[in-house]
Amino acid sequence: RNEKLRRRIQQVGEYWKTHTQEEWYGFKIALAMVLSSIPVLVGPLYDYFGVNSLWLTISVIIIYEPAVGSLLSKGLQRLAGTTLAIVLSLICAQLAEASGRGEVYVIPVLLFLGSFVLGFLRQVWPLKKKYDYTALITIITFGLLTLSEYRIHAGPRLAGLRMLLIVMGFVVAVGTNLVIKPKFAGKDLHQMVSDHFSRIAVSLDACVQTYLAGTRAVELQKLLDGSEPEDEVHEGYRTVILAKGDEDLLHDLVIWEPPHGQFGFKYPWDLYKDISRVCRHCMYSIVAMDACLRSEIQCPVHLRELLARPMTRLAEEAVKALKAMGESVSEMKVVNLRPFLSAVEAAALDLQKELQEKTMSLIIPTPETDRWIESYLDEDDERSKASMSSSKARRSAVTESAEGKRASTEDDEFVEFSFPIMHVEEGLDDVYPHTDSYGHQSRVTPERSILQSTPSDLQERHRPSVELTYLEPIPPSRQGSLVDRISRRSSSRQIMVPVPGGIAVLSLVQFVCTLVEFAAKLNLLVNCVNNLSERAGFTDDGKIRSRR
């Protein structure tokens, strides 16, 4: 019991230590609250301000956002809105007074007209997107001042007092928030965009590694039943591509922030948009590579291994270049990116040359290739079983979601990587040609599918096979033996003349092409980084040694 208590205390202590940012915010808002309560608590001040001094608290707390950018944005919009409202309400007060006795009827009409115009404008660009808070404050203050003028007849004095209190609130809020451990949206944006580089690097590395290891089926299954929640490729894809919304929000805040830290007066924040745009496009290439990983058309692993060295090399060089760029942006120092880019280019050329040299080995079947076909066919059987069980898992997942027991939204991106499985209901032929992933065509009798699949499984399962026949002659010595061996092995399956390479190689070439395409995109990224480096005036030793 004592042990339990101690562990609990330890947990709380750890939570406390890891949440300093939240604690500082709490401290700052508490301090602002106490400061804003002074006019109420101190006698002479209260005598001057009266009940209105309570407005100060509202003014301070309502704009007290954690990030400097949002605080300033809200505060300045509040000032602008109040000013505008004061002008409007003074006009209304004049009009109301001029109407004499009819004042009580004129005021609602004026309120209606004013609110209508302001409400309409609030919904119109650009107020709706960026200055919604200004419009809101204008409407509220306009109504408030017009109505209180009718009852209290304080004249401009009240409006002036309100303005004074709002200004004081603004000063208190900005003062405490800027002086004590300020949290800048710009820093967050900088961090977010800098992190893209390592995200891409990790995803790329994982993608190439997985492809070379040939662990397709495992990955797919793990993703389907959600047993591997931290897939690096998808985490990267989520954080880079889908970060756009968050980035846009930060961009909106950043423009309000004063120069701070290394981010000078006219820091080129807009270039961060360019960078993350290119980053997104790099990520699309990785998503396309990822699609190769999960495609039904798979190149034999031993053929992938023929290009393992240059592929790994290109991936490594690309990762190095990405890390260098990430370092340059993150630490704001000038890094000569040319050597990295040259290394990537050399590696890309190397990969292309290697592909060129290995074309023959890829196309001509070898004993290894034959063995792979056999094992792939075995694996195929296993996979059809796995697909059965995974489709069961999927069905149970659907049931679960039907019961409203959805997994947390955080990992909702994982389900979507289930590979499309299509069911051909009306097979155009009774015996339709079936191409396995190595491009070897077989005639699959419908009975086989039915025998190996449960009906419900069959409904969900169909491989979108690309049927291609390469008609080049095959060395006769190979031809017979392969057909013989496979025919002997499997009675339920009728293998047609195995054709070399073709489709299977396609998959490898496609992957390699996408990889090269990715490498080419790095050039664009380097341009962006260099552009930023130049316009932001990065220095050789890095302006910032250690941020946070």
Place this chain on the structure above:
Amino acid sequence: RNEKLRRRIQQVGEYWKTHTQEEWYGFKIALAMVLSSIPVLVGPLYDYFGVNSLWLTISVIIIYEPAVGSLLSKGLQRLAGTTLAIVLSLICAQLAEASGRGEVYVIPVLLFLGSFVLGFLRQVWPLKKKYDYTALITIITFGLLTLSEYRIHAGPRLAGLRMLLIVMGFVVAVGTNLVIKPKFAGKDLHQMVSDHFSRIAVSLDACVQTYLAGTRAVELQKLLDGSEPEDEVHEGYRTVILAKGDEDLLHDLVIWEPPHGQFGFKYPWDLYKDISRVCRHCMYSIVAMDACLRSEIQCPVHLRELLARPMTRLAEEAVKALKAMGESVSEMKVVNLRPFLSAVEAAALDLQKELQEKTMSLIIPTPETDRWIESYLDEDDERSKASMSSSKARRSAVTESAEGKRASTEDDEFVEFSFPIMHVEEGLDDVYPHTDSYGHQSRVTPERSILQSTPSDLQERHRPSVELTYLEPIPPSRQGSLVDRISRRSSSRQIMVPVPGGIAVLSLVQFVCTLVEFAAKLNLLVNCVNNLSERAGFTDDGKIRSRR
């Protein structure tokens, strides 16, 4: 002058007609403002409520968001926050009173502690994400009530009055907003997700059409200089993939909305997330196809035409299926999607068969193929010029952005489709093999590049060429003539033995494979739509005949 004035009036009239939604919002907020001013304007009521009646106006207007979901969310959070704050402030008042003389010192301490805890909690999940407004209102009201208790000593009566006014404000706001032309976030979300289907259809159609038409270069250039802002593929990609942020916001609001229109009590809004997730993945396939359009490896157009019929057929069937799904979701009616899916599957099989049959025609060179090579080489020259001018355009764009004169953020996605152009600084060979997009290898002497490019252009320009040599023998009859013809034509270029098919066909096969992959994904989408149709209880004739 009279003419001008009339046109101006006409413009205003048209603007008025097309912005009914904004006008209704203006009307509703104005009405709410007038209603909320009654306690101030009507004598007896003012006698009862006093100055506090001004709070009603604040309460009404501050939560008066256009969408019902956000109004209810803000209103209920305001109620919850106020309730919580009243409890806290009553406790504080007790403590302060108990301290007697020390009250003026105890109150700031209590304020500090309370604000610190509330401020800390405000930054912690899940308050930060979803209930930020509750936390804000709690802090403000807590401070306000504690301070006014110190000065006014109104006791629970003030808190009760404040609560009453907030409830009244809530009723007024919800009443006017729900009764008159309500604007539901759910409807927006429904519209947004329904629109995805047609977006995908349009993008797919545009992608396949463009590919078959072979209008690559034009597209690229147009995109580079931004002369074609409404590219359907990219508009679709932006609105479908990058809509996630907006959708998440709407999902947050939708949970607050009461049943309305066809959206019943437990309408399965979470399934919309599944649908747009699969939609995003369909879009990724289209982005991959789009990459084929802009890739340096291009299949000759006449070879693409060999598969034009089945490709167009598959695209058409997919578009039909997408439209049917869109109709089903948008009009909330049960549509039997199986026939559409079967048609897509048949078209996919047809395409694959056709590809299989045409393989020989793809691989063996024909006079047409030869002609294409020549014209491609011509085009190549033109393109290198175009690339020069476009790189100039890009540079001028960079300069512009350097001057801060960026184009509006709306079209910032277009620039990113510039194809990566890489510069090889250290060519590994003096004369490195250059493969044109048709897979014909040429030896490009470095002089050629330098001759044809300005130095600044050279710095930005390099085609990431995939170098592959197909070593199969070529019919000798063709070999000579082609080489002769091309060698005669161009003196600065040395064409190596042209090799058939290979890389160029790869591009076509890659495109076709992605198209088939896309078609396979439709099955997943159909599952999602069927799931929604079932759980939402769509009817045969459509629950809604015409929305808006």
